[in-house]
Amino acid sequence: MSLAINKPRPDTMVQMTFLDALVQAQIEELERDERVIVMGEDIAVYGGGKLVSRFDERRIWSMPISETSFTGVGIGAAMTGLRPIVDLSIASFMYLASDPIINQASKLRYMTGGQVKVPVVFRCCMYYGSSLAAQHSDRPYPQFLNVPGLKIISPTSPADIKGLLKSAVRDDDPVLIFEDTKLWPVKGEVPTDPDHLVPIGKAEIKRAGSDVTVVAIGGAMRLAMDAAKDLAEEGISIELIDPRTLKPLDMDTIMASVAKTGRLVLVENAHRVANLSSEIAALIAEEGFESLKKPIRRLCAPDVHVPFSPALEQHVFPGKAQIVAAVKGLM
Amino acid sequence: MSLTKGRDSETYRRMLRIRKFEEEGTRLYKAGKIPGAFHASIGQEGTIVGACIALCDSDAMTGTHRSHGHPIGKGAELKALMAELMGKATGICKGRGGSMHLADNSVGIIGESAIVGGGIPLATGCGLSAKVRQTDQVCLCFFGDGAVNQGTFHESLNMASLWKLPVIYLCENNGYAITTSIARSHGQPNIAKRAEAYGMPGIAVDGQDVREVYKATSEAVARARRGDGPTLIEAKTYRFDEHQVGLFIPGTPYRHAEEVETNKKLRDPLLLFRRALLDTSFSEAELHEIESSVVAEVRDAIQFAEASPFPPASALYDYMYSNPILYPPQGATSAV
Numbered sequence: 082m083s084l085a086i087n088k089p090r091p092d093t094m095v096q097m098t099f100l101d102a103l104v105q106a107q108i109e110e111l112e113r114d115e116r117v118i119v120m121g122e123d124i125a126v127y128g129g130g131k132l133v134s135r136f137d138e139r140r141i142w143s144m145p146i147s148e149t150s151f152t153g154v155g156i157g158a159a160m161t162g163l164r165p166i167v168d169l170s171i172a173s174f175m176y177l178a179s180d181p182i183i184n185q186a187s188k189l190r191y192m193t194g195g196q197v198k199v200p201v202v203f204r205c206c207m208y209y210g211s212s213l214a215a216q217h218s219d220r221p222y223p224q225f226l227n228v229p230g231l232k233i234i235s236p237t238s239p240a241d242i243k244g245l246l247k248s249a250v251r252d253d254d255p256v257l258i259f260e261d262t263k264l265w266p267v268k269g270e271v272p273t274d275p276d277h278l279v280p281i282g283k284a285e286i287k288r289a290g291s292d293v294t295v296v297a298i299g300g301a302m303r304l305a306m307d308a309a310k311d312l313a314e315e316g317i318s319i320e321l322i323d324p325r326t327l328k329p330l331d332m333d334t335i336m337a338s339v340a341k342t343g344r345l346v347l348v349e350n351a352h353r354v355a356n357l358s359s360e361i362a363a364l365i366a367e368e369g370f371e372s373l374k375k376p377i378r379r380l381c382a383p384d385v386h387v388p389f390s391p392a393l394e395q396h397v398f399p400g401k402a403q404i405v406a407a408v409k410g411l412m
Numbered sequence: 413m414s415l416t417k418g419r420d421s422e423t424y425r426r427m428l429r430i431r432k433f434e435e436e437g438t439r440l441y442k443a444g445k446i447p448g449a450f451h452a453s454i455g456q457e458g459t460i461v462g463a464c465i466a467l468c469d470s471d472a473m474t475g476t477h478r479s480h481g482h483p484i485g486k487g488a489e490l491k492a493l494m495a496e497l498m499g500k501a502t503g504i505c506k507g508r509g510g511s512m513h514l515a516d517n518s519v520g521i522i523g524e525s526a527i528v529g530g531g532i533p534l535a536t537g538c539g540l541s542a543k544v545r546q547t548d549q550v551c552l553c554f555f556g557d558g559a560v561n562q563g564t565f566h567e568s569l570n571m572a573s574l575w576k577l578p579v580i581y582l583c584e585n586n587g588y589a590i591t592t593s594i595a596r597s598h599g600q601p602n603i604a605k606r607a608e609a610y611g612m613p614g615i616a617v618d619g620q621d622v623r624e625v626y627k628a629t630s631e632a633v634a635r636a637r638r639g640d641g642p643t644l645i646e647a648k649t650y651r652f653d654e655h656q657v658g659l660f661i662p663g664t665p666y667r668h669a670e671e672v673e674t675n676k677k678l679r680d681p682l683l684l685f686r687r688a689l690l691d692t693s694f695s696e697a698e699l700h701e702i703e704s705s706v707v708a709e710v711r712d713a714i715q716f717a718e719a720s721p722f723p724p725a726s727a728l729y730d731y732m733y734s735n736p737i738l739y740p741p742q743g744a745t746s747a748v
Binding site for chain 2: 145180
């Protein structure tokens with residue numbers, strides 16, 4: 082009979098949006114572990130209403146507009162027995178929060194010789210492409226890639242946001258989630274299993290292929306999927322990789338794919354100077370140079386601020402046509 | 413209010429431990445045995461120990477870059493602290509923190525922050541955690557007069573007041589943020605008065621009088637445990653040494669030599685407390701016994717630290733992440 086107990090439960094799936102999966106993951110973690118709390122500004126808005134109605138005020142903390150300090154409060158709470166999810170809302174506010182994230186959360190485990198741990202999750206939402214102008218349109222994860230001690234994830238599917246957010250909450254290190262809000266309405270199959278975990282540090286091959294490796298990050302993934310479909314009709318086979326975790330990066334998966342295809346296109350919406358594509362390109366140049374048949378191509382936002390006018394902003398972020406053109410240019 | 417003899421004895425012992433530990437540390441620093449920067453809290457022992465002695469062992473604490481006194485005040489053993497100053501593998505932070513970060517978690521310290529004002533939100537988070545966990549733990553938050561002008565002070569005290577968090581904000585006001593005096597940096601020089609704006613009690617005490625600091629902190633701790641919220645205590649103290657041992661500051665002195673000498677002579681918290689103890693319940697012999705045992709403790713700590721090994725290069729990546737399978741990253745071996 083013990084075999085029956087150990088049998089995994091039926092892996093049922095339901096259709097839901099990325100945003101619903103995100104909220105469901107938080108509800109399930111709040112229910113599973115009373116050390117989990119949620120902190121943030123205007124917490125009842127943008128899906129948080131379900132959290133507020135379900136849990137009492139000791140679990141859901143509505144924050145004053147004090148991003149620097151409430152980030153530090155989350156870190157202090159994490160160091161003394163809680164597992165906070167700190168909602169930093171718009172990613173441009175990360176700069177105010179960056180001192181405690183970098184100087185305290187990322188460093189204290191190391192600086193104390195392992196005496197403390199900092200199990201805190203930061204949610205940062207990237208809202209570009211919506212005429213919000215430069216102070217509300219940032220995609221600031223590259224700055225944080227340069228910080229040792231952090232883990233950084235940017236899932237692109239409803240199942241992955243559920244599974245990776247849960248892994249983040251259960252992790253003993255600080256984890257930053259960069260959510261591309263363009264993905265919030267995207268629907269997908271999500272496991273109902275409350276212990277559905279996607280491991281931090283593992284990439285996923287979204288589509289197997291043999292001609293060109295395309296690595297797409299965050300919101301660029303949807304465009305890359307569409308591009309891969311179009312290219313397949315023209316007989317070009319794309320291997321599409323979603324790193325899912327940006328730090329620590331699963332280079333083994335990317336390296337193995339490039340060894341097979343010999344061609345690499347990197348697509349992301351962060352500015353091109355010292356972003357994740359730069360790092361992947363550098364690592365391929367150092368350790369996978371012999372595999373390359375053609376130069377690496379990077380498609381990113383240029384080194385210019387995000388403008389307000391739609392007439393200008395439409396030229397900032399790489400689109401499907403550019404991905405298709407970049408791939409064809411390597412054939 | 414008079415402290416009990418046992419507490420007086422422990423208070424004097426901890427103050428003296430800080431003094432002797434730092435006198436010897438200064439000597440070793442000048443001799444090149446301690447790397448980095450060395451910020452002594454000599455002169456501020458009354459403030460540190462007076463506040464710490466009002467806590468329970470299970471209470472939490474945060475401190476500053478002037479970090480040596482805080483763990484000692486909270487009751488830490490000296491050996492691992494001295495080894496840390498020397499960058500040894502047996503150091504309290506395994507040689508990864510050093511002089512500005514002597515955090516000993518075994519006595520409740522969650523961090524000694526060398527980012528001025530950086531510990532204030534952490535202490536506030538500890539207060540929030542105590543409230544969520546429904547314990548009677550309080551957090552003592554040390555910071556200096558310079559940190560009062562950081563945004564984290566304003567933001568954190570507002571939140572602590574809003575949610576009545578069990579935090580004691582203790583400002584070690586030694587009059588100078590490195591070389592910048594209160595007069596040159598505070599539009600309103602009365603730090604305790606700032607509490608009123610946040611709706612919490614603000615109390616100014618003589619930080620050189622350990623009993624006065626103890627009394628004010630005890631009341632703040634009781635208030636916090638009752639669920640009545642935070643208190644801001646401004647302890648007016650004085651740093652006897654330079655901001656950092658051996659620091660050369662060019663130009664016109666920011667404080668007069670006579671000011672330093674007068675404080676050393678008339679406002680030394682150890683001399684003041686020793687005199688008070690002799691006037692009340694202690695004999696010269698009893699104090700001698702404490703003094704010689706502290707000297708021996710510091711000597712043992714130095715012996716332990718000097719005999720300890722440095723961490724090996726292979727340990728560079730230790731304590732980075734909770735799950736080391738992910739580390740070191742690609743390229744790490746070629747980069748080192």
